[in-house]
Amino acid sequence: MTVVATPPAPKLELPPLQLGGITVDTPVILAPMAGITNSAFRRLCREYGGGLYVAEMVTSRALVERTPESLRIISHDEDEKVRSVQLYGVDPVTVGAAVRMLVEEDRADHIDLNFGCPVPKVTRRGGGSALPWKIDLFTSIVQTAVKEASKGGIPLTIKMRKGIDDDHLTYLDAGRIARDAGVAAVALHGRTAAQFYSGQADWSAIARLREALPDIPVLGNGDIWSAEDAVRMVRETGVDGVVVGRGCQGRPWLFGDLQAAFEGSEQRHRPGLREVAEGVYRHAELMVETFGNDEYKALREIRKHMAWYFKGYVVGGELRAKLATVPTLEVLRGLLEELDMDLPYPGIDSEGPRGRAGSPKKPALPKDWLVSRQLNAEQSAEISAAELDVSGG
Numbered sequence: 001m002t003v004v005a006t007p008p009a010p011k012l013e014l015p016p017l018q019l020g021g022i023t024v025d026t027p028v029i030l031a032p033m034a035g036i037t038n039s040a041f042r043r044l045c046r047e048y049g050g051g052l053y054v055a056e057m058v059t060s061r062a063l064v065e066r067t068p069e070s071l072r073i074i075s076h077d078e079d080e081k082v083r084s085v086q087l088y089g090v091d092p093v094t095v096g097a098a099v100r101m102l103v104e105e106d107r108a109d110h111i112d113l114n115f116g117c118p119v120p121k122v123t124r125r126g127g128g129s130a131l132p133w134k135i136d137l138f139t140s141i142v143q144t145a146v147k148e149a150s151k152g153g154i155p156l157t158i159k160m161r162k163g164i165d166d167d168h169l170t171y172l173d174a175g176r177i178a179r180d181a182g183v184a185a186v187a188l189h190g191r192t193a194a195q196f197y198s199g200q201a202d203w204s205a206i207a208r209l210r211e212a213l214p215d216i217p218v219l220g221n222g223d224i225w226s227a228e229d230a231v232r233m234v235r236e237t238g239v240d241g242v243v244v245g246r247g248c249q250g251r252p253w254l255f256g257d258l259q260a261a262f263e264g265s266e267q268r269h270r271p272g273l274r275e276v277a278e279g280v281y282r283h284a285e286l287m288v289e290t291f292g293n294d295e296y297k298a299l300r301e302i303r304k305h306m307a308w309y310f311k312g313y314v315v316g317g318e319l320r321a322k323l324a325t326v327p328t329l330e331v332l333r334g335l336l337e338e339l340d341m342d343l344p345y346p347g348i349d350s351e352g353p354r355g356r357a358g359s360p361k362k363p364a365l366p367k368d369w370l371v372s373r374q375l376n377a378e379q380s381a382e383i384s385a386a387e388l389d390v391s392g393g
């Protein structure tokens with residue numbers, strides 16, 4: 001991998017992140033991303049740099065029911081020192097049962113709860129980023145989860161958005177409630193549900209949360225595309241660590257840059273096309289392992305990564321289209337060999353925003369959701385259906 005030095009920057013004095021008994025030396029977290037942060041991708045990321053690597057979210061109901069997919073999601077490689085799992089749930093009893101299962105069966109070392117999902121099929125039923133609006137329900141889920149996790153000495157964290165929209169912000173209340181319930185840290189994505197992935201993450205909200213919760217670690221999330229962005233977020237908001245999502249899609253080496261930047265080094269990865277091609281092939285091979293040698297499924301899953309890996313590189317339209325529909329490892333190898341392997345790092349064209357974007361939309365919510373911060377009887381009945389068949393966001 002080509003590594004170059006950028007102009008010197010002052011060293012960032014950020015201590016290791018302490019989550020209960022877990023010390024994360026480089027206070028960087030791979031954001032949970034459904035369909036992305038499986039064991040193959042986590043391996044690639046951690047080979048480059050230190051941090052905490054969170055699995056894809058799993059619904060607590062699917063986990064309690066032990067569906068094969070939920071058990072795949074929570075499986076970790078043997079050398080993953082901290083097995084980090086993210087749960088999505090809307091019902092304290094089911095979330096509690098899922099945490100209990102993880103603890104009693106020794107399946108996780110860190111558990112995060114997802115209160116940030118903006119996907120309409122989730123918020124329409126009161127889940128994800130719609131949930132912290134209902135104070136009693138939110139409190140009860142977090143308290144139950146912390147209680148169950150603490151029986152195994154497992155740190156529990158939450159990840160949330162700013163709120164439903166600019167008129168219905170929840171992050172300060174939710175942060176305090178979670179702190180009082182005993183969470184090990186809170187992470188804030190600086191967008192509302194209404195923003196989805198549009199516009200810019202509001203780092204000033206992250207700074208406000210940091211100030212409001214001086215007694216626990218606060219983690220900042222949103223629009224970190226480079227190591228320099230991460231350093232800037234720490235400086236501007238005072239957070240104890242950063243959570244990086246889309247910025248590492250197609251760039252697992254970003255974790256190397258992040259570690260270097262946090263240690264005050266100017267080394268950055270600037271891969272030429274050969275190194276990217278080798279990385280893509282390795283990712284595909286690891287995906288085959290992750291999906292139990294189901295090559296068809298693994299290759300179908302790797303296709304979405306192609307545009308991210310080759311962003312900014314000269315590949316050619318026809319080859320790009322073939323890579324995006326690649327059916328087997330053998331075909332992949334042949335397609336990669338067609339690349340001009342001597343092409344160098346293309347610079348800024350390969351950096352910056354990638355992945356989900358979109359435009360703001362009015363969030364889909366259950367009937368009369370915003371009328372009160374307490375659940376009514378109809379909403380209570382509806383919310384228990386909200387856990388079914390959910391993935392990602």
Ligand SMILES: Cc1cc2nc3c(=O)[nH]c(=O)nc-3n(C[C@H](O)[C@H](O)[C@H](O)COP(=O)(O)O)c2cc1C
Nearest residue numbers: 031032033034057114189222223244245246392393
């Ligand atoms: C493809 C994709 C899947 C996601 N899945 C999850 C998830 O399972 N759990 C979660 O809490 N957030 C999920 N998110 C949100 C990210 O964790 C993160 O909060 C968001 O992308 C903002 O950070 P970023 O600007 O660094 O990407 C997902 C985001 C993307 C793009």
